[in-house]
Amino acid sequence: MRSDVVKKGATRCAHRSLFNALGFGPEDLQKPLIGVCNSFNEVIPGHMGLKEITEAAKLGVAAAGGTPMEFPAIGVCDGIAMGHTGMKYSLASRELIADSIEAVAMASGFDGLVLIPNCDKVVPGMLMAAARLNIPAVVVSGGPMLPGRYKGRDISVSQSFEAAGKFAAGEMDEAAMTDLEAHACPGCGSCAGLFTANTMNSLTEVLGMGLPGNGTIPAAYSGQRRLLAKRAGAAVMEMIKKNVCPRDILTKEAFENAITVDMAIGGSSNTVLHLTAIAHEAGIEIPAPLFDEISRRTPYIAKLSPAGTHHMTDLNEAGGIPAVMHELSKKGLIHEEALTVTGTVADRIRHAEVLDRNVIHSVEEPYRKEGGIAILQGNLAPDYAVVKASAVAEDMLVYEGTAKCYNSEESACKAIMEGEIKDGNVVVIRYEGPKGGPGMQEMLNPTAVITGMGLKVGLITDGRFSGASQGACIGHISPEAMAGGPIALIEDGDVISIDIPGRKLELKVSEEELAKRKAEWKQPEPKIKTGYLARYAKLTTSASTGAVVE
Numbered sequence: 001m002r003s004d005v006v007k008k009g010a011t012r013c014a015h016r017s018l019f020n021a022l023g024f025g026p027e028d029l030q031k032p033l034i035g036v037c038n039s040f041n042e043v044i045p046g047h048m049g050l051k052e053i054t055e056a057a058k059l060g061v062a063a064a065g066g067t068p069m070e071f072p073a074i075g076v077c078d079g080i081a082m083g084h085t086g087m088k089y090s091l092a093s094r095e096l097i098a099d100s101i102e103a104v105a106m107a108s109g110f111d112g113l114v115l116i117p118n119c120d121k122v123v124p125g126m127l128m129a130a131a132r133l134n135i136p137a138v139v140v141s142g143g144p145m146l147p148g149r150y151k152g153r154d155i156s157v158s159q160s161f162e163a164a165g166k167f168a169a170g171e172m173d174e175a176a177m178t179d180l181e182a183h184a185c186p187g188c189g190s191c192a193g194l195f196t197a198n199t200m201n202s203l204t205e206v207l208g209m210g211l212p213g214n215g216t217i218p219a220a221y222s223g224q225r226r227l228l229a230k231r232a233g234a235a236v237m238e239m240i241k242k243n244v245c246p247r248d249i250l251t252k253e254a255f256e257n258a259i260t261v262d263m264a265i266g267g268s269s270n271t272v273l274h275l276t277a278i279a280h281e282a283g284i285e286i287p288a289p290l291f292d293e294i295s296r297r298t299p300y301i302a303k304l305s306p307a308g309t310h311h312m313t314d315l316n317e318a319g320g321i322p323a324v325m326h327e328l329s330k331k332g333l334i335h336e337e338a339l340t341v342t343g344t345v346a347d348r349i350r351h352a353e354v355l356d357r358n359v360i361h362s363v364e365e366p367y368r369k370e371g372g373i374a375i376l377q378g379n380l381a382p383d384y385a386v387v388k389a390s391a392v393a394e395d396m397l398v399y400e401g402t403a404k405c406y407n408s409e410e411s412a413c414k415a416i417m418e419g420e421i422k423d424g425n426v427v428v429i430r431y432e433g434p435k436g437g438p439g440m441q442e443m444l445n446p447t448a449v450i451t452g453m454g455l456k457v458g459l460i461t462d463g464r465f466s467g468a469s470q471g472a473c474i475g476h477i478s479p480e481a482m483a484g485g486p487i488a489l490i491e492d493g494d495v496i497s498i499d500i501p502g503r504k505l506e507l508k509v510s511e512e513e514l515a516k517r518k519a520e521w522k523q524p525e526p527k528i529k530t531g532y533l534a535r536y537a538k539l540t541t542s543a544s545t546g547a548v549v550e
Contacts, residue, residue, distance in 0.1 A: 002135065003033040006109035006453040028067045031391055032240050034109035034233075036061065037101055039122045044077040046118035046190035046197060049219055050142050057088055057114045059138060060233020065161065066112070066240075068158045068233070071104050073097050073449035075122045078442060078466065079157055079191065083413065089441035089527070090121055091464070094277070094535045097125030099289035104535045110474075112236045112538050116229075118142035118190050118219075123200040124274035127209060130246040131281035138341045139210045140232035141201045143219035144312035146187030147305075154410065155228035156192040157472055158306045158468035159168030160184045165452020168417045178438065181282040195467030200274060205321045207278075208249040208340030211235065212348055216316035235341050244339070253335035257345065259291055259331050261324055263298040263371025266307050266317075266390030268467030269475060272373065273440075276546030288384040288544060292375035292503065297371050298333060298389055302359060306470045307372075307391040310359050318357030318359035322352035323545045331363050375507040376474060379514070381484050383478035383544040385460070389500050391470035397501055399458050399472055401426040403494040407481075407524075408432065409463065413446045416453070423456045426496040430464030430487045433480025434547040438528060438537035442466045447473050457497050460505070462487050462543070472498055474505060478544040482523065489517040 006015050007029045019029060035425070035447070038060055042049040058068035074096060081087045105113060113133070115126040120139045130137040147154035160181050160428035166172035172180075190197035191307070202215030211232055217224045239245075255275060262271050272291055279286045302324060319326075326349040328334050336346035354360045361367060369530045372390030377383075404421060405428040406412035411428045421427055427446065434440045444466035445458070449469055450457060459474040465473050479485030486507060495508040528534055539549045 001032055001529065002111045003109045013183065014471070015481065024067060024242065031065055033109065034061045034066045034068045034112045034114060034236060035105055035108060035110035035468040036068045036116065037073050037126065038070055039073040039075045039118070041075055041153055043362060044075050044119050045145065045185060045188045046142055047075055047196065048188040050116055050118065052222065053140065053142050053225060053229045054116055054231035057116060057233040060230035061237060064234040064237035065214070066237050069108070073100060073122065073126070075119060076121045081444040082442060086442040088437050089535055090439065090442065091547060092439045092533060093223070094125040095126070095536070097122055098128040101126060101129035101528045104131055105135070110135065112136040112240050114236055115139045116141070118201070119197040120200070122133050123204060123266055129276055130209065131250050134247045136236050136244060138232045138236045138239070139214070140229045141210070141214055143189050143217050143221070144190045144198050144262060144291050145184055146186055146218055146220050146309040146313055147192040148184045148186045150183045150209050154309065154311055155184050155435035156305055156311060158193060158448065160493055161448030161468065165381070165449035166422050168446055168449065169453040188395050192311045192313070193468060194265060195268055195272045196268040196313065198264070199262065199271055199467055200493070201540065202321050203262060203267070203271060203275070206258045206261045206325065206545050207254050208244050208345065209246065210340060211342065211466045213320060216312055216320040217315050218316065219267045219299055238453065239341060246522045247282050248420050248501045249339045249341065250278065250281050250284070251338060252284055253338045255279050255286055256294065257338055259294045259322065259337050260328060263295045263373060264300060264324060264328055265302040265304065266300055266372030266388065269386045269388045269465055270374055272333055272386050272476065272548055273464065273543060277548045280391055280546055280548050291373060294375055298328070298371040299363050300368040301327060301361040301366045301368065301373050301491070303390065306411060306468050314356070314359045318356035319354050323360055325349045326352040327354055327355045327360060345447040352406045374503060376500070377502050378427055378505040380505045380507040381477045382486065383542065384471050384477040385474050385475065385478070385505050387474045387500060388465070388469065389470070392500060396458070396472040398457070399498045401496060403428050403492055405430070405490055405492055407445065409441050409443055416449050417447055421455060421457055426458040426460060426485065429459065429461040429463060429492050430481035432461055433482055434543055435537045436480050436482030437463060438526070438533045438540070440464050440543065440547060443475065444469055447471055458496065460487070460496065474498065476543040478542050480542065483542070484518070484521060484523065486514065488521055510539040
């Protein structure tokens, strides 16, 4: 066993003494040692219930003949971090999570891992650690929140963000806003729509690193979630027996499956960053054009919030991710031979069926013939830019407007709230990329306010968007402004052309004028010069390569 390095031989006498202090006797040390990483905290609603999930996972490990040992991981709530300096730490926390799991797993000599995340950066951070360590590992999440009910309809946290725009536009008074916020999030779990957390938990299933139901069984269905966790604990023990490791599962075919399902359900644009980063840890390169290639051939068959009115609980009742994959397999879009933690993809989806065609359309009659995410290029994004096309209104898929430039998310949001932005504008938010932010802030506040105010505008940024964002919002523009990318050269009044079907993002300024502006451009001083973010800014790569630390 890998764990023999910490428990066998005369030189490990002191080690065994320390295990004895924890209550682990000789009979426990004869078994595989399984690290159970619990990201519980009392800050993130999605993580509040993870103690219960962890105890069930440990029971599953013990019942299958292992010795579970719990240790913690940090987590940042993107919703609470949104709109202030805290959001700069969100993406950067992904690297801390991966690094800390690596440190504990290697220092402790674990034979396997059960990884228990639920929200935005914790899920990819744990998957990155699993790929990097390449010891048997299973991921089991805490599950999505149920939608709230307000005036007879299902809502989620995205309506709370949009309420700020409605309030600013005079369409909602303070009493109504207070009433809505009291109903939007009725209980714990990852936010109810197909935002980043639920997208990544669903794609964990597709990648093969989690069990069926991992992404869709609601947190409130505590019995089902506990059973899932127990089975995850048992699954890692079976992987140890068969010597199945994450890199056996996280193959190129697995990532193609994940991208395909992502396109079919209109998942968060953040998955481009996260899947690229996970693949990097697995030694696999996923170029941006691959996302677009797969999007072009994948029908969009599930329209969930924020693009539609359905939430994760509806997708779960409609058959969940296995039903989506089974439907896609009818067009030969799924690599069914790919391995999972419990067999092959074919084993999982063979008997799956769609139980509600209102939620999961057929591949013959999709919402759209192409997938939910589009990769744009042009003189404004020589590397690439990302847009959640499924959440863009039909009349905004092709759009041309005049630039209004802001060098931070905060200044842009203030301008929007104060009425500076008018129909026909393109809001430019720059110096918010991985290095410039630093940390690549999400832009849910400005996008939600724009939606709430009913403005017909585009928004482009070298930062990124929340999975709850909607509209003609284009992020991940690379190279970023801090690296001297073309987004740094835009001036107020410049015409910007957005063509999502044509995959183009163009600044209508001559090459001569751009060259002149480039010669005059000077890199600004870093916004943050000390601490973790300063180190992160120096080490992180471009969004086009997953914003990974090297």
